[in-house]
Amino acid sequence: MGLFSRGSFSTIIQKIFGKRHARIGIYGPPNVGKTTLANRILRDWTGDIMGSASEIPHETRVAKCKKNVKVENGKSSLLMDIIDTPGIATKVDFKEFMNTYGLSREEAKRRAKEATEGVIESIRWLEDVDGVLLVMDSTQDPFTQVNVTILGNLEARNLPVLVAANKIDMDDSSPATLKSAFPQHPVIPISALTGYNSENLYTTMVKQFGRKRRKKRR
Amino acid sequence: MTKLTKNDKGISVNLISRQKLEELSSNEKLDFILKEVQKGKVLVLEQGLTSMEQTSLIEHTMREIEQDTFIGIEMEGYNEDKPTFLQKFLGKMKKPRMIVIGPADLLKTIRKDNNMIQTKIIPGKRS
Numbered sequence: 001m002g003l004f005s006r007g008s009f010s011t012i013i014q015k016i017f018g019k020r021h022a023r024i025g026i027y028g029p030p031n032v033g034k035t036t037l038a039n040r041i042l043r044d045w046t047g048d049i050m051g052s053a054s055e056i057p058h059e060t061r062v063a064k065c066k067k068n069v070k071v072e073n074g075k076s077s078l079l080m081d082i083i084d085t086p087g088i089a090t091k092v093d094f095k096e097f098m099n100t101y102g103l104s105r106e107e108a109k110r111r112a113k114e115a116t117e118g119v120i121e122s123i124r125w126l127e128d129v130d131g132v133l134l135v136m137d138s139t140q141d142p143f144t145q146v147n148v149t150i151l152g153n154l155e156a157r158n159l160p161v162l163v164a165a166n167k168i169d170m171d172d173s174s175p176a177t178l179k180s181a182f183p184q185h186p187v188i189p190i191s192a193l194t195g196y197n198s199e200n201l202y203t204t205m206v207k208q209f210g211r212k213r214r215k216k217r218r
Numbered sequence: 219m220t221k222l223t224k225n226d227k228g229i230s231v232n233l234i235s236r237q238k239l240e241e242l243s244s245n246e247k248l249d250f251i252l253k254e255v256q257k258g259k260v261l262v263l264e265q266g267l268t269s270m271e272q273t274s275l276i277e278h279t280m281r282e283i284e285q286d287t288f289i290g291i292e293m294e295g296y297n298e299d300k301p302t303f304l305q306k307f308l309g310k311m312k313k314p315r316m317i318v319i320g321p322a323d324l325l326k327t328i329r330k331d332n333n334m335i336q337t338k339i340i341p342g343k344r345s
Binding site: 088089090091092093094109112113116117119120123126141143145146148149150151152153155156 | 268269270272273276277279280281283285289290291292293294295297298322323327330
């Protein structure tokens with residue numbers, strides 16, 4: 001037997017060159033599939049789920065965290081705390097919940113109030129994450145101000161970002177548009193709903209979030 | 219808060235100069251913008267906000283939302299200018315570019331590309 005077993009040697013290498021444990025925030029505007037993706041990741045690696053998804057925007061209004069999710073990529077792996085954050089928006093209109101989704105006035109107002117608190121909580125979490133899985137809807141225009149603002153913020157903090165171009169199972173999806181819109185970041189086309197290309201996502205997550213990087217604090 | 223109706227004389231669209239914005243600290247800038255937008259004004263900032271300031275503006279906006287009178291903001295702008303190698307060498311920072319901000323129930327973004335941000339003001343919505 002050598003001085004180091006294979007396991008301990010790789011642990012030492014990982015300690016020197018990369019992270020072993022990272023706190024990853026799943027971010028994005030409302031209704032892009034953040035919780036569906038969180039559920040997909042947890043189901044694949046822990047057999048658990050994060051929360052319920054809905055077609056009504058702002059379904060997730062409180063951030064949820066699942067600790068110690070081990071994602072493997074061949075011989076390397078990364079232990080992650082996955083945080084499913086409420087969708088970030090610049091406006092919340094309770095009337096939209098009533099008129100488009102048929103909620104009662106009281107229910108709509110409560111949802112809107114909680115949604116505004118959720119946005120604030122999401123922004124606060126940016127201080128405490130080591131990397132971000134930014135979910136975008138590949139059927140929509142990627143240049144929304146929310147997407148641009150979140151990306152700019154992450155770049156200013158020097159946080160590693162991975163863009164998940166979600167909903168590629170939809171007929172009108174265009175992951176190529178997303179790739180050309182953000183050439184400075186890895187963009188992985190996926191369907192969180194069907195699991196399409198999730199292996200590629202996991203491989204990239206381990207690579208991207210396992211790197212050692214100096215985070216800028218604000 | 220002033221409620222705009224179809225009977226009002228119009229909606230203010232104010233162009234704010236780079237000089238005015240440079241005089242203000244980040245917090246003063248965000249307070250100024252939010253107060254003006256809550257009054258129903260649309261602002262075009264000659265020098266926009268950094269990504270960090272935009273994020274703070276979203277956070278401040280969420281705190282100010284009043285469900286029957288103020289539902290948030292519409293904001294569109296261009297990415298910050300990337301400094302050249304020489305500018306980086308001289309320690310010059312990225313400068314935020316033009317941005318348009320208005321009340322979400324009045325201002326709607328129609329289209330945005332590298333050359334134009336097309337918006338529409340819908341005055342009747344507050345009546």
